[in-house]
Amino acid sequence: MAKRLALLLIPLICGAEGSHIVGGRDAVPHSRPYMASLQLRGRHGCGGLLVREDYVLTAAHCEAPVPFTVVLGGDSATANEPTKQTFTTVRSIPHPAYDGHANDIMLLKLNSRANLTAEVQVIPLQRARLQAGGNCITAGWGDIGDNNTLANRLQEVNVTILSQRRCRGRWGAVPIFRSMVCGTGADSFQGFCSGDSGGPLVCDGAAAGVVSFSGRRCGDPRTPDVYTRVSSFRDWILNVINNN
Secondary structure (H helix, E strand, C coil): CECCCCCCCCCCCECCECECCECCEECCCCCCCCEEEEEECCEEEEEEEEEECCEEEECHHHCCCCCCEEEECCCCCCCCCCCCEEEEEEEEEECCCCCCCCCCCEEEEECCCCCCCCCCCCCCECCCCCCCCCEEEEEECCECCCCCCECCCCEEEEEEEECHHHHHHHHCCCCCCCCEEEEECCCCCCECCEECCCCEEEECCEEEEEEEEECCCCCCCCCCEEEEEHHHHHHHHHHHHHHC
């Protein structure tokens, strides 16, 4: 899934139909053990990240009318692997202020707790505010060519954090809030794409963002990739996890 919504006279935004990594590389197998593949009818739809043994964090625009199958511990989103653990979601909890654009974050409660192994691990939540110019990574099983070609293996790409001012300048009329963080790849057309929605922005080993939306063309630096800023929602995440 990746979100595509129209805001008045602005271009389509890549977001609810799917997002994938373009211009990236194969991740070292099982080097990102917090990654989750959210699947419907056996097909990968969105990414997510394991934040507690029984909770996956993803984007609110990934919400579906039927429960997801959540696959952890995989390098391939579809191949049989002995390291994989499979769950169903028993509850979807989008942020109550999600409006189709802002507050694009959601927690999924699993039907049981994951067994933590070398291939399945919880990722900590980022506390500190990100600095412009910082180096991070995003990963997913989304479109690798901006042409509806899903990845066979988990992909990742380096991300450079942009200042809010610079990001707002590039997006123009599209609102970029402080609860969002923007990033670009080192080269043009490197970044997330359809099917990567809900996946993580990882900075210094912690979850700093959740894939939210991008421009008409995946990885286009003229419309930087936008993530939901995890530190802005850390209290909400912990409250949901501890009270549900």
